[in-house]
Amino acid sequence: MFFNSLSFAIFLPVVFVLYWFVTNKSLKLQNLLLLLASYFFYACWDWRFMFLLMFSTLLDYFTGLKMEDTQTKKGKRFWLWLSIIVNLGFLGVFKYYNFFADSFAEAVSHIGWQVSPLMIKVILPVGISFYTFHGLSYVIDVYNSKVKAERNVVDYAVFVSFFPLLVAGPIERATHLLPQIKRERTFEYGKAVDGMRQILWGLFKKIVIADNCAEFADQIFNNSADMGGSTLVVGAVFFAFQIYCDFSGYSDIALGTARLFGIDLLRNFAFPYFSRDIAEFWRRWHISLSSWFRDYLYIPLGGSKGGNWMSARNIFIIFIVSGFWHGANWTFIIWGFLNALFIMPSIIIKTNRNNMEIVAKGNLFPGAKEFFQIVATFALTVFAWIFFRAESVGHAFNYISGIFTSSFFSLPHFSGMGKAFIVLIFVFLFVLIEWLGREEQFAIAKLGLKWKPLVRYAMYYAIIIAIFWFQGKEKQFIYFQF
Numbered sequence: 001m002f003f004n005s006l007s008f009a010i011f012l013p014v015v016f017v018l019y020w021f022v023t024n025k026s027l028k029l030q031n032l033l034l035l036l037a038s039y040f041f042y043a044c045w046d047w048r049f050m051f052l053l054m055f056s057t058l059l060d061y062f063t064g065l066k067m068e069d070t071q072t073k074k075g076k077r078f079w080l081w082l083s084i085i086v087n088l089g090f091l092g093v094f095k096y097y098n099f100f101a102d103s104f105a106e107a108v109s110h111i112g113w114q115v116s117p118l119m120i121k122v123i124l125p126v127g128i129s130f131y132t133f134h135g136l137s138y139v140i141d142v143y144n145s146k147v148k149a150e151r152n153v154v155d156y157a158v159f160v161s162f163f164p165l166l167v168a169g170p171i172e173r174a175t176h177l178l179p180q181i182k183r184e185r186t187f188e189y190g191k192a193v194d195g196m197r198q199i200l201w202g203l204f205k206k207i208v209i210a211d212n213c214a215e216f217a218d219q220i221f222n223n224s225a226d227m228g229g230s231t232l233v234v235g236a237v238f239f240a241f242q243i244y245c246d247f248s249g250y251s252d253i254a255l256g257t258a259r260l261f262g263i264d265l266l267r268n269f270a271f272p273y274f275s276r277d278i279a280e281f282w283r284r285w286h287i288s289l290s291s292w293f294r295d296y297l298y299i300p301l302g303g304s305k306g307g308n309w310m311s312a313r314n315i316f317i318i319f320i321v322s323g324f325w326h327g328a329n330w331t332f333i334i335w336g337f338l339n340a341l342f343i344m345p346s347i348i349i350k351t352n353r354n355n356m357e358i359v360a361k362g363n364l365f366p367g368a369k370e371f372f373q374i375v376a377t378f379a380l381t382v383f384a385w386i387f388f389r390a391e392s393v394g395h396a397f398n399y400i401s402g403i404f405t406s407s408f409f410s411l412p413h414f415s416g417m418g419k420a421f422i423v424l425i426f427v428f429l430f431v432l433i434e435w436l437g438r439e440e441q442f443a444i445a446k447l448g449l450k451w452k453p454l455v456r457y458a459m460y461y462a463i464i465i466a467i468f469w470f471q472g473k474e475k476q477f478i479y480f481q482f
Helices: 006-021 027-069 073-109 128-143 153-161 174-182 189-222 229-260 278-284 287-298 307-326 330-348 368-389 393-403 417-436 453-470
Strands: none
Touching (some): 006 027, 006 229, 027 153, 073 128, 128 287, 229 368, 278 287, 278 330, 307 330, 330 368, 330 393
């Protein structure tokens, strides 16, 4: 069940009505409804993997109880590592076994050994990377006494499987979401309207921008050997907007949907393409994952306490692990390595925290220096995205080498350029709206609120018309495969 599907357009109002008009007298019933709705939502993908989700949930639920009830540090450590090993074991088998087996076979072939490893022919369970990290953060926080073990199994299961965030995040923390699940919730009209506004903007990002950019990004990447350098650059830019609008669009819909039920999820994107350096970009891109790796990997490894060498080592570790988290392919690992390389100068000279506020705050236009910093950061990001999108490392290097030819100075040429020009107009308008709303939680959070109602609603209807104009085949969100 996609967020951009007719089935979800029916599912959401039904759950909303039951939640606020049938079960609203009892918090227990509301949470039970959310759990059943979440399991139904997940079962629509593949009901067989429901058992894996339930097992992971119960494992971490009982692990938390055991750690809290165990008096010795050694006993607590045992339960912690049991949860970590089992959770990462499942993730490793489903997501990485074939990658390691194939890489091993290829490596030993260079010394004359021919190995034919047994491959697992099974689809990757949707959302496994996300709900595994939900559970791991919980058991680690219980171990470190940052949160008490949850004793209500329904409340804990809702924390893990709340349907807006179940398959692609944001990656929540027990310290943030569990208290909201356990607290009485009352309907707030303003909050619900704000949620609908964010859902609308998320759908615009996904259907109008991401899905249309995907058409041309796929065409150019899939036929890159026949494309000129300037066309390859255009393809990389199309993919940059595709992945941003696809994933941040999902996050907007998730956050807006949760707000309809009186729950606030962690913000996942904060206008990353307006960043002035790579460090700022990573504070604004997939925030819940970046902060997860910071809190549960970078800091435990020592962070920057050991000087530049320690900091550099830890930065490379978390970025390479982050790349590997995204997929079992060397392209993702190189993508992570490149981002670590890009961020390293600012770490060494300690300028990585120079740009904490949004660019040109309180001003309509950025300064000349800020403008060129944004362009340079975007260019580095687009370059790294080539590895993220490429089918293989060889494909990525061939794509890049194809850019740096004399054809770089020719006009782009590919099939469907008329439609591509229309899409670029929408991309330009999208960037303009994002810029105007960059100081808010999402671009149209307050855009037009002071306009006359006729003009404001004309803007909303224009967005809705654009969504229906481009609405076609339901396209899966990119991060469902991670």
